[in-house]
Amino acid sequence: MADPDTGGETPCSCKVSTVATDCGLDDVHAELRQAWERSDGKSVRELAAEFNRRVLSAAFADAGRLPIDGELDNLYRVLTDDDVDEGSRTRAREQLRQDGIDVEAVEERFISHQTLYRHLVNCLDADQETATRTDAERIETWETRLRALQNRTENVISQAISQLRNSETIEIGSYDVLLDVNVLCEDCGTFYTLSEFLDERACECQNPSDEE
Ligand SMILES: [Zn+2]
Numbered sequence: 001m002a003d004p005d006t007g008g009e010t011p012c013s014c015k016v017s018t019v020a021t022d023c024g025l026d027d028v029h030a031e032l033r034q035a036w037e038r039s040d041g042k043s044v045r046e047l048a049a050e051f052n053r054r055v056l057s058a059a060f061a062d063a064g065r066l067p068i069d070g071e072l073d074n075l076y077r078v079l080t081d082d083d084v085d086e087g088s089r090t091r092a093r094e095q096l097r098q099d100g101i102d103v104e105a106v107e108e109r110f111i112s113h114q115t116l117y118r119h120l121v122n123c124l125d126a127d128q129e130t131a132t133r134t135d136a137e138r139i140e141t142w143e144t145r146l147r148a149l150q151n152r153t154e155n156v157i158s159q160a161i162s163q164l165r166n167s168e169t170i171e172i173g174s175y176d177v178l179l180d181v182n183v184l185c186e187d188c189g190t191f192y193t194l195s196e197f198l199d200e201r202a203c204e205c206q207n208p209s210d211e212e
């Protein structure tokens, strides 16, 4: 099944992978990981529900049954939501059987958010830290990295000047190298120093309703 050229590798043999392979969702792993790690990412719970709706969708496709708009969402809710009464669930299952869908097999394939969490962290090595960090923590991490990069750059420039001075290629007394990094907003032409910009987090010209 593995096809490295399309990114559709099976990363592990846990339930998520097995079900994904069975349902023809080989590409789902990279998607899951990205969706979870993104800063505005979805919760593991939401992603597990999405995955399960795709499992349900695959079962419909296998049975040659085309779901009507919103049907899968509603059906998934009826099958899994604790607030749904048992009568509705029984009727939904019966309807699925009549449509030629092995509802027990489908329900067995549903994954819990715990199972998905383990798949993300253990099998896909997804970065839980990135996914749960706040904006402020994310900015701080980058500020530290960038400050280190800035210091290294300043040192390299100092060394260059010092070597050139030693070879008497250039002349200078005592000196210091100061590196300023600016961010230019190309939409409105405003210049910020990097730290100003990271403090502000958005240019003034950007949608004011985004401000807190
Ligand atoms: Zn896995």
Ligand SMILES: [Zn+2]
Pocket: 185, 186, 187, 188, 189, 190, 203, 204, 205, 206
């Ligand atoms: Zn701007």
